[in-house]
Amino acid sequence: MSASEPSPAWRLVGTDGDGEIAVVELDGAGAEISRAGVTSGGLIELARTHTDDVRWVWSDTARWYPPLLAAGARVRRVHDLRAVRAILRTAESVPESARLPTHAAWSAPAAWEEAPDSREALFEVETIAARDAPSDLASGHREFAAQLAALDAASGRLRLLAVAESTGALVAAEMRAAGLPWDVATHTRLLDETLGERVGGSRRHVDAAAAAVRTALDDPDVALDSPPRLLRALHRAGLAVSSTSKWELEDLDHPVVAPLLAYKRLMRLLTANGENWIATWVRGGRFRPVYVPSGVVTGRWASSGGGALQIPRSLRPAVRADPGWLLVSADVAQLEPRVLAGMSRDRAMARAAAGTDLYAGIVSTGVVTTRQEAKIAVLGAMYGATTGDSGRLVPRLRRAFPAAMRLVDDAAVAGEEGRVVSTWLGRTSPSAGSAFTRSQFEASLDETDAATEKQARRRARDRGRFTRNYVVQGTAAEWALCWLAETRRSLLALTAPGAEAAASGPAQSGAPHIAFFLHDEIIVHTPAELADQVAAIVTDAAARAGRLMFGEFPIDFPLDVRIAPDAGKP
DNA sequence: TGTGTTCGCGCG
DNA sequence: ACCGCGCGAACACA
Incomplete structure (x- = not known):
């Protein structure tokens, strides 16, 4: 201005x-x-x-x-x-x-x-x-x-x-x-390897997994794609489960578990990202989803069409640069706890985040003993966990990082009381809905009953977890937006010192362009000879974003940067 | 036959 | 079980 x-x-x-x-x-x-x-x-x-x-x-x-x-x-x-x-x-x-x-x-x-x-x-x-x-x-x-x-x-x-x-x-x-450069040949090869080759209208490994499930359940007609019918079949086999979900099956010791989980995994890949997906969404070597900035209430982006923000990691190798071009893929480790440290000015947490691994940094403070515990505790703090390992570990975090924890705890209380909360830059959460307000009102009446009170408390806790997470997820989205904007600005400056270069589109002029953005990750498609400069730009942009958001407060945003022909992770 | 809901799972 | 999404399949119901 x-x-x-x-x-x-x-x-x-x-x-x-x-x-x-x-x-x-x-x-x-x-x-x-x-x-x-x-x-x-x-x-x-x-x-x-x-x-x-x-x-x-x-x-x-x-x-x-x-x-x-x-x-x-x-x-x-x-x-x-x-x-x-x-x-x-x-x-x-x-x-x-x-x-x-x-x-x-x-x-x-x-x-x-x-x-x-x-x-x-x-x-x-x-x-x-x-x-x-x-x-x-x-x-x-x-x-x-x-x-x-x-x-x-x-x-x-x-x-x-x-x-x-x-x-x-x-x-x-x-x-x-x-568009995102997409190599159909690589995608098809990955499908063939994972699903097995086509046999009639099906896939060999899918058929094998289905047959193994039927054998294990001793039920040749079991319907694997219908949760209610599959659940009844599991009950008949003596398995005490309340749903057919993966996390519940994982804990069971039964010969049906392994082939059933395999079947689910393969079918998911086939239905969500199989040949049908390729035919619908990939044209001319590009995947072109519609991105919806701020499509999520927290300010995160959403997408429409092709599930752009849910591409399975196993298909990342199909993201492949054009000949003579490379992909610079960068993501920031533990973005959300880092912005929490920044916005709460929690110096102890910032010190723990000083290295490239925030969780290891927390372990070295002595508050927890393993990296896994640190991760569970931090996620529990941001999501509002109250039970299990996570709920048990959060109080330790509260002692070690009081400022950070006070910020999320205050946000939770605000939500429970029906107030709104705001991110660091000032995006404000939706106000409490009419169902929430009515529920709290009814529970406050003299003639209220236990069920109404219980319902009101549950709604309050639900909203508290939402507002607790809102301030962190929303501020992380703001950091990422600043990172994206700084990256774009420097990429333009790199290739457009004069008016002519800026006048041409990215693909036509051979200029590097941002090809993908996903919450805490950026992929730039660039001519190979510029890849090193692009990597430096993306790294520098992260540091600039940190200063734009949090000034001189000492909080790092270390990146994993990879330069390669594809966007797969080794 | 079409429409809306639920489940389940992929991503962060 | 502890936040935010999109999407496909099955299913309930019109």
């Missing part, structure tokens, strides 16, 4: 009264400097030639950016009105006086206001909001002015979040346009 300058600070694009595209240059305060109508070709030309630091403003990146990308044009910086509005509408750090006005066209439908505890309603609203974000100039200008005022009145951290969120929207569109 720069001060008023003679040159334009913002470039608002939208449609005019006739549905034609117009571009308005705005000064730092958001006041109009000039206005011009353009054709769609003219807009592309504008994006190609204007590689300055003027920030584009538009209603929705998913609406405006794909055509530019298809024409090989990219923009450097953007303010995405839809994405920023979603943050500002609920952010606690925006004072009441600066809250966004409810414009009919932007606001959520009544269904959402009335049923805030319905995940389905939320999904509907987000879908409608994305489709219906008004793209006309007048709405955009009015909305932008309101957002600038709200951001001015909010914290600097929320302004950082608005920028990071908008940049994330750019990356999501760019990743879809570029």
